[in-house]
Amino acid sequence: MMPHRIRLQWEVATRHPKSIVGCQVRRDPAEATERYTHWINNLTNEQLVTQVFTSHGPTVIMPTWFCSREWFCHVGKFDEGGKGTPEDLLYFYEHLRKGGEVFRVDQCLLLYRYHPKAATHSVLEETIWTYRLLFLEERVLSHWTSFTIWNAGKQGRKLFRSLSSTNQKKVIAFCDVDKNKITKGFYTYEESKENPKPRIPIIHFRDASPPFIICVKLDLTDGQFEENLSQLNLKEGVDYHHFN
Structure with a gap:
């Protein structure tokens, strides 16, 4: 960490005692996970909350976290399930459930090294998907009466199939730019036990x-x-959420 990291993050945390405070990072090697690093460092203050459902995980990464001991104890302990448990994601979600705030010091205060044997690689993509989906249904979809899935391809269809039956019924359409998909007209959920099968x-x-x-x-x-x-002039966190 950089010499002034603790002071700068402490200053933010003292003003916002129910917060997790992160910072920008520098990757080593520099070319490692470029898209992820760009995301870490360039989210707006609002996106630190609105983009918590993406596959990238917590919007401030755990190696940068700074919070008060009092707040840490209020949120609770880390999940000690061991290898394969996304303990940072689960703690971050619980932090948000309990009304926690998220901030980032917009200075590079940490050298974040990449290596192929890091524990993060032991967490399966499907495990992350399951926890993200449950959090999305809890925090967003439970409050919506209907919605559209943007992407009629593999990821959009997977999301639809993974939803609870209650939330599947709220999906009014898929949208896309692919002419072939649009010309097809409908997605039929063939694995459904309903009769007739859902056609979106x-x-x-x-x-x-x-x-x-x-x-x-x-x-x-x-x-x-x-x-x-951007052409649609929508507000992130109100009119849409990213689940990519």
Whole structure:
């Protein structure tokens, strides 16, 4: 850590005693996980809360965390399930459930080393998916009466299949830019035990109605997806959430 890390994060934490305070990081090697590192360092203050459902995990990463002992004890202990348990994600979710705030000092205060034997690699993608989905249903979908899934491809269909039956019934459409998917017209959930099987319309994103759960990865389309989203003049955390 950099010499002034504790002072700068302590100053924020004393003003916000129910908070986890993070910071920006520098990767070693520099080219490791470039998209992830960009995400860590460039989220806005609002996105530190709105983007908690993405596959990247906590919006301030655990090696940067700073909080008061009193608040840590209030949230509770880390899950000691051992190898394969995403203890940082589970603690972060509990922190948010108990009304915790999230802040980041916008200075690079930590050298974050990457190595292939890090414990994070022992956590299965499906484990992370399950916890993210449950948190999304708890925090967002339970308050919505209907929504659209942005992405009629693999990830969007997987989200639909993973939802509880109650939340599946709230999905009014998939939206996409792929002409082939839109021309097809519908996604039929063949594995469903219902009769008739659910058929969800597939429409162009400009014809879709918010709110959206977005299953499109950021920073992978040369800015085209981000431009499409910005054209709709929606508010993140109200009209849509990222689940990519």
